[in-house]
Amino acid sequence: METMLTIEGLGKxxxxxxxxxxxxxxxxxxxxxxxxxxxxxxxSTTIRTIMGIMYPDVGSITFHNYRDIPxxxxxxxxxxxxxxxxxxxxxxxxxxxxxxxxxLKKAKERALDYLKKFDLEGKENxxxxxxxxxxxxxxxxxxxxxxxxxxxxxxEPFSGLDPVSQNIFKEEIRKxxxxxxxxxxxxxxxxxxxxxxxxxxxxxxxxxxxxGTMDEVKTEYANFxxxxxxxNEKSILERLPEVQRVEQDGxxxxxxxxxxxxxxxxxxxxxxxxxxxxxxxDRITLHEIFIDIATGKSGMEKVGESNA
Amino acid sequence: xxxxxxxxxxxxxxxxxxxxFLIGLFSTPVIFILFMVVPSFFSDDEEAIPTNVxxxxxxxxxxxxxxxxxxxxxNWNLEATDSKESDVETELIxxxxxxxxxxxxxxxxxxxxxxxxxxxxxxxFINQVQLLATPIQAVQMEQLGVSTDExxxxxxxxxxxxxxxxxxxxxxSSGGMTTKELERMVPGAFAGFIMLSIVxxxxxxxxxxxxxxKNKIAEIILSSLTPAELMKGKIVGYFALxxxxxxxxxxxxxxxISWRIDIPFIEYLFVPELAIxxxxxxxxYLLFAALFVGVGATMADISTAGNFQGLIxxxxxxxxxxxxxxxxxxxxxxxxxGTYIPFTTPGVLILRLSLLEEWPWVEIIIALAILTISAWxxxxxxxxxxxxxxxxxxxxxxxxxxxxxxxx
Numbered sequence: 052m053e054t055m056l057t058i059e060g061l062g063k064x065x066x067x068x069x070x071x072x073x074x075x076x077x078x079x080x081x082x083x084x085x086x087x088x089x090x091x092x093x094x095s096t097t098i099r100t101i102m103g104i105m106y107p108d109v110g111s112i113t114f115h116n117y118r119d120i121p122x123x124x125x126x127x128x129x130x131x132x133x134x135x136x137x138x139x140x141x142x143x144x145x146x147x148x149x150x151x152x153x154x155l156k157k158a159k160e161r162a163l164d165y166l167k168k169f170d171l172e173g174k175e176n177x178x179x180x181x182x183x184x185x186x187x188x189x190x191x192x193x194x195x196x197x198x199x200x201x202x203x204x205x206x207e208p209f210s211g212l213d214p215v216s217q218n219i220f221k222e223e224i225r226k227x228x229x230x231x232x233x234x235x236x237x238x239x240x241x242x243x244x245x246x247x248x249x250x251x252x253x254x255x256x257x258x259x260x261x262x263g264t265m266d267e268v269k270t271e272y273a274n275f276x277x278x279x280x281x282x283n284e285k286s287i288l289e290r291l292p293e294v295q296r297v298e299q300d301g302x303x304x305x306x307x308x309x310x311x312x313x314x315x316x317x318x319x320x321x322x323x324x325x326x327x328x329x330x331x332x333d334r335i336t337l338h339e340i341f342i343d344i345a346t347g348k349s350g351m352e353k354v355g356e357s358n359a
Numbered sequence: 360x361x362x363x364x365x366x367x368x369x370x371x372x373x374x375x376x377x378x379x380f381l382i383g384l385f386s387t388p389v390i391f392i393l394f395m396v397v398p399s400f401f402s403d404d405e406e407a408i409p410t411n412v413x414x415x416x417x418x419x420x421x422x423x424x425x426x427x428x429x430x431x432x433x434n435w436n437l438e439a440t441d442s443k444e445s446d447v448e449t450e451l452i453x454x455x456x457x458x459x460x461x462x463x464x465x466x467x468x469x470x471x472x473x474x475x476x477x478x479x480x481x482x483x484f485i486n487q488v489q490l491l492a493t494p495i496q497a498v499q500m501e502q503l504g505v506s507t508d509e510x511x512x513x514x515x516x517x518x519x520x521x522x523x524x525x526x527x528x529x530x531x532s533s534g535g536m537t538t539k540e541l542e543r544m545v546p547g548a549f550a551g552f553i554m555l556s557i558v559x560x561x562x563x564x565x566x567x568x569x570x571x572x573k574n575k576i577a578e579i580i581l582s583s584l585t586p587a588e589l590m591k592g593k594i595v596g597y598f599a600l601x602x603x604x605x606x607x608x609x610x611x612x613x614x615x616i617s618w619r620i621d622i623p624f625i626e627y628l629f630v631p632e633l634a635i636x637x638x639x640x641x642x643x644y645l646l647f648a649a650l651f652v653g654v655g656a657t658m659a660d661i662s663t664a665g666n667f668q669g670l671i672x673x674x675x676x677x678x679x680x681x682x683x684x685x686x687x688x689x690x691x692x693x694x695x696x697g698t699y700i701p702f703t704t705p706g707v708l709i710l711r712l713s714l715l716e717e718w719p720w721v722e723i724i725i726a727l728a729i730l731t732i733s734a735w736x737x738x739x740x741x742x743x744x745x746x747x748x749x750x751x752x753x754x755x756x757x758x759x760x761x762x763x764x765x766x767x
Contacts, residue, residue: 132579139376150580194579
């Protein structure tokens, strides 16, 4: 895949605090690249730096095939966003398309298409202030893609959306990537990121923690875990082979397994006296990795650094 | 430049489609016209109904009374009558704006003239009727044996007058103003009007810049253009809106002015001096627009403006401080000080140039230079503030922060 954007050694400080430190990643054509991290990790700062709204202290941002930031080819949905209040939906969409130098006639057609797709048919002449929050979000999303951007930055696109709208957004984002758009996606909804992203970059306190494809990250960091329902002694479970730690909540026990466990062999060696009403073996989700990192529970940060 | 024009076009379109702007656009000149026209309607109405004054004259002074009424331009219908005093009250019940005067022996002996008035009557009538005392007094004195010469002296009375010199009385030909004064006043008033309406529309820039923050759209817009382009677009856009406001006002007000006031306006308006006056007005607009757009970007909402921002909002009104002194002495010290302070330069200079016969060209050039440099400087500073301030959603910037941005 062709690389669209390369970020190298980005660093930035506000006064004494270093908000970004040696951040490097790239975004390729047709892929969804997720940038994850807890609040205040430096995601929005990274994005604003890419957009040229902020300037980095060190490091470089390169848009391949372009000398400068190709503003007309970028679609941007910022985290904190809104629209002018007392204007019509169509007017603002056309204005934003015009700012991107996109032909008006085409923009109008696309706007109507997307409004229909997002269940906002007939709302084009409604004033923005009459829209609900979710409707407003949809209009903002349309505004960010109306000019057929080559590169799309979505900062928390799902915040404040109901599950139905989330699905519509998800499908649309996937479709855009299939059509060759490079997408940089920042989100807190780990399940959605897990479903959507091809690669991910996890950041905490301004530093890189994890960077790789979704599968790589999962094999490397998302160990198997086994959830058992049934009344069992914690000490017995802890003595089982390949078990790193056990979390117990009532009758449910979660066994975190070591990295190189073979699930099939491991199950065979389970002692017969265990009470098993239900047994689930799966990998730790991105959500759990994220929480572990954010709360500093696991030694993931160190792992990340040595990996860098 | 293309992006600047796009923003300007949008700001114009957005406002033209906005009801509030449209109402303001037309109501401003209409209110102006109403203020000029409505009071004169009322005075016209009162003149229309004359008072009927019926005189039962037994002293033979009717012709003198008639002369008196003509001279004083009273709006009366004077008539002689034979009605008897006892019948009058019943006759008056059905009448409006009517009065009966009974001039007989009682006037000579007791100095009293009975006046019977209808319920509805001009409220000034009882004051007006006192004027008739003079001819009656004359008859009274004649009877007392005063000679005609003495009589003339007494009835002439004493008046207090201000002696006027030859020169000034000859100048006061067209209602207090000479043609020359008018020639200067008309373009000055016109330029002042342009400046005021652009500056007032320019205040909307303020609103527009803080709207960008309030609605959190700045970051979306800035993904397509630079902060400087956005700022310039707003300044150009609101300038155009100000011009639209001015043109609409002039088209509506000018016909009314030339109908009410009998002066050949157009002739006085298009003189070469107008060009310089308009340049001053435009530079003034640029200065205030830069100021407003910069300050607007530091504020989350007009209602949360701090003292600092409030103070800056008041700056366009600063020239009012100088109005008194400048009228008193258009070349005086205060007038010169006002000319050299950038924020008062446009207002004071336009006012002075409208009053002065000889234009102080050196002062004008210095003032224009000061104005140009400060407009340019404030544009630069506003750009710096705007760049940072516009992205600080929901927050007001403190003066300390603003100074920090300016240094950056």
